[in-house]
Amino acid sequence: DGGITQSPKYLFRKEGQNVTLSCEQNLNHDAMYWYRQDPGQGLRLIYYSQIVNDFQKGDIAEGYSVSREKKESFPLTVTSAQKNPTAFYLCATKQDREGRGYTFGSGTRLTVV
């Protein structure tokens, strides 16, 4: 079955540490996105990538970094510069031009302790 795999499901990090969230897809979708959700806020875009080796900042990119070396993978690194990293992180894909709607991963809940 095609889909998106996000790992881990729950992640705890000490202040001052970088942490990388994994997002893998086997849908052959071109576009991949990272969103952050805080209670009552809705989704906020962190980074997105339309094609391999290319990505753009979203609305809240500060303190985050990404890479897109393969079509299937779009890892997100939460750096120590992110002032409030505790949140729910969602990875999504969208098949550009032909597909409609989004496919979401199951999410990663990051807690800074």
Add this chain to the structure above:
Amino acid sequence: AQSVTQLDSHVSVSEGTPVLLRCNYSSSYSPSLFWYVQHPNKGLQLLLKYTSAATLVKGINGFEAEFKKSETSFHLTKPSAHMSDAAEYFCVVSSDSGSARQLTFGSGTQLTVLP
């Protein structure tokens, strides 16, 4: 269980005329409802949200939506369309605003604005 139906896959309006994008939902719980917009080659941007406060919600760029529980609708409107409004719009329902796993997206409505 919850679902979202966007009744029109494509809407075309002339610049300066009103916009109406229709959304119906079903939810077993008191839902939170959102409208997102995606411009070409961009990510989703939150337009507005309803979370059980006022039923008429005002968003960015002159958009607003009215939550009608009796009709299970959350239609998006704007009095006067601009060329910059041309984009894809998504209606989203969440049965728990703190849990993204309960998010359900509509299939989207492509808005075209004619000069």
